Amino acid sequence: MRLYDLARVLRSKNAGPFALTLDLMFETEEDFDRVLNANVLEPATIGRLYRVAPADVLIRPFRRIRTIKITLPRAGASSGAPDDRDVYGSQQHFPLADLEV
Amino acid sequence: MKELRFLSLTGMLGYGYPLESLRRGLARGVSFIGVDAGSTDPGPYYLGSGQGFVKPRQVRRDLEHALLAARGQRIPLIVGSAGGSGARPHVDAFLEILGEIARERALHFRLAVIRADVPKDVVIRALNEGRTAPCGPLPELTEEAVRSCTHLVGQMGTDPFLRALHAGADVVVAGRACDTAIFAALAIRGGFDPGLALHLAKIAECGALCARPEGANDGLLGTLRGDHFLVEPASAQRACTPDSVAAHSLYEQPDPGCFHEPEGKVDLTGCRFDAVDERTVMVTGSRLVPNGRRTVKLEGAALRGYRAVTIAGIRDPLAIAHLPEIEEGVRQAVAGNLRGVIEASAYSLRFLRYGLDGVMGPAEPPALHPPREVGLVVDVVAPTQDLAETILSLARATALHQSFPGRKSTAGNLAFPFSPSDLSAGAVYEFAVYHLLEGEDPAVLFPVEIREV
Numbered sequence: 001m002r003l004y005d006l007a008r009v010l011r012s013k014n015a016g017p018f019a020l021t022l023d024l025m026f027e028t029e030e031d032f033d034r035v036l037n038a039n040v041l042e043p044a045t046i047g048r049l050y051r052v053a054p055a056d057v058l059i060r061p062f063r064r065i066r067t068i069k070i071t072l073p074r075a076g077a078s079s080g081a082p083d084d085r086d087v088y089g090s091q092q093h094f095p096l097a098d099l100e101v
Numbered sequence: 102m103k104e105l106r107f108l109s110l111t112g113m114l115g116y117g118y119p120l121e122s123l124r125r126g127l128a129r130g131v132s133f134i135g136v137d138a139g140s141t142d143p144g145p146y147y148l149g150s151g152q153g154f155v156k157p158r159q160v161r162r163d164l165e166h167a168l169l170a171a172r173g174q175r176i177p178l179i180v181g182s183a184g185g186s187g188a189r190p191h192v193d194a195f196l197e198i199l200g201e202i203a204r205e206r207a208l209h210f211r212l213a214v215i216r217a218d219v220p221k222d223v224v225i226r227a228l229n230e231g232r233t234a235p236c237g238p239l240p241e242l243t244e245e246a247v248r249s250c251t252h253l254v255g256q257m258g259t260d261p262f263l264r265a266l267h268a269g270a271d272v273v274v275a276g277r278a279c280d281t282a283i284f285a286a287l288a289i290r291g292g293f294d295p296g297l298a299l300h301l302a303k304i305a306e307c308g309a310l311c312a313r314p315e316g317a318n319d320g321l322l323g324t325l326r327g328d329h330f331l332v333e334p335a336s337a338q339r340a341c342t343p344d345s346v347a348a349h350s351l352y353e354q355p356d357p358g359c360f361h362e363p364e365g366k367v368d369l370t371g372c373r374f375d376a377v378d379e380r381t382v383m384v385t386g387s388r389l390v391p392n393g394r395r396t397v398k399l400e401g402a403a404l405r406g407y408r409a410v411t412i413a414g415i416r417d418p419l420a421i422a423h424l425p426e427i428e429e430g431v432r433q434a435v436a437g438n439l440r441g442v443i444e445a446s447a448y449s450l451r452f453l454r455y456g457l458d459g460v461m462g463p464a465e466p467p468a469l470h471p472p473r474e475v476g477l478v479v480d481v482v483a484p485t486q487d488l489a490e491t492i493l494s495l496a497r498a499t500a501l502h503q504s505f506p507g508r509k510s511t512a513g514n515l516a517f518p519f520s521p522s523d524l525s526a527g528a529v530y531e532f533a534v535y536h537l538l539e540g541e542d543p544a545v546l547f548p549v550e551i552r553e554v
Contacts, residue, residue, distance in 0.1 A: 013352075015237075015355045017532045019355060021354065050464060056238060067348070069355075075464070079532070080145045081145065081405065081529075081531040082405050082406060084144075085459070085460060086460060087142075087144045094460075098466075
């Protein structure tokens with residue numbers, strides 16, 4: 001199953017002008033655990049998909065609200081710089097959302 | 102029971118709020134009205150250019166009702182990051198609107214104006230003394246980066262607000278400020294737990310965004326008590342739930358377990374979120390871990406050139422399939438034509454291909470099926486507006502007629518929706534400074550000026 005289909009909310013947004021934060025929220029604890037245990041959300045995978053160093057990828061599960069948060073540097077330009085493509089960073093949840101679990 | 106209640110007017114001054122929410126909020130008895138008026142979210146243009154990202158008419162509407170309400174109740178109105186980016190021109194534009202309302206409504210009050218502009222030589226001295234550090238994934242600060250900024254501000258914490266309120270201010274207009282400082286200053290002065298006060302402030306600065314339905318353009322009531330705080334939307338149409346409030350700690354934050362303010366790290370790992378009734382949530386366990394050293398976050402934007410763009414549709418499947426060749430042909434033609442005028446390295450020429458990979462660019466995996474049509478944005482950034490327009494004009498004309506193998510659409514590759522087809526987008530800025538500054542006295546960095554209006 002694609003992460004996009006499993007998650008209730010899957011979104012991206014700037015965390016300051018130089019970083020992106022991706023939130024994956026799940027309807028049930030079972031879905032949340034399924035993704036955590038599938039070992040697809042690894043810094044190496046995220047780093048490859050988003051063209052950043054795995055060491056710069058922060059992955060934080062938040063069980064209280066069945067959410068996994070991923071924060072990473074913007075690979076290209078900072079928000080609104082001449083080479084940027086997404087000022088608010090709000091459409092950067094792909095290619096993550098295409099991962100299979 | 103000792104408590105402090107306040108109203109967060111809306112998530113962003115200028116985004117609007119229902120007047121009924123203001124009325125309901127005030128009816129509960131609040132000690133002050135606070136509102137955040139700024140953000141870096143819309144990008145560096147606004148700080149760089151000195152412009153606001155909401156229009157004066159929007160600010161006037163939101164401010165007028167709040168000011169009349171605050172003066173009517175004799176409670177402070179506290180505005181942070183006035184004018185959007187909180188540098189001198191933003192604060193001045195805000196003060197002009199405030200003055201206009203005061204004159205027309207014959208209001209008299211004590212106004213505190215807190216500037217947030219940080220002199221470049223202060224930052225350069227700190228840089229040379231090793232008192233600066235990147236705030237996030239960006240390079241170390243350089244003197245060149247500091248000098249390149251058109252505006253450079255620091256985010257003030259609670260101290261300057263406290264000085265303003267201590268001086269008896271009825272209205273506080275602050276330049277760039279931490280969103281939390283607007284709402285936490287009075288609470289910390291009142292002896293409330295600073296961890297709870299800052300966490301409540303962090304939630305409140307977004308208005309009713311933490312409620313369901315979400316309302317960034319609506320008010321939120323915050324009530325601080327000894328060992329907990331309560332949040333409740335001002336509008337009866339919304340409700341806060343334990344999940345909706347807990348989820349807010351994710352918003353635009355790198356780590357759901359903590360956030361950082363000039364006062365220190367606020368640790369949320371021990372938080373509990375409990376429903377008090379159907380609309381109100383009680384939060385306990387937020388804890389401030391003070392910093393050994395006080396830091397101020399600096400923001401500076403530098404001019405990077407001037408932009409011109411054109412938008413065109415491509416429907417022909419062979420033209421879509423040969424977009425890389427068309428792009429390469431255009432690059433070569435433009436560079437050749439302008440030899441001796443400008444080097445290709447001195448301008449940026451981009452083809453943003455919406456429908457193919459416009460959003461993700463090189464990170465987008467190859468498409469399984471070619472799209473029916475592509476929206477092409479040709480984007481030029483060059484050292485002057487005239488050069489940007491000239492480069493775009495050359496690029497647009499070349500792309501329209503660029504040949505490629507097997508071409509059938511030999512009369513033109515692009516469908517332009519407008520005449521003129523080219524748009525001038527003006528100055529382009531970039532965040533050049535986003536760093537922490539250590540060891541400066543906030544009383545010097547953020548002077549409080551008192552005026553009688």
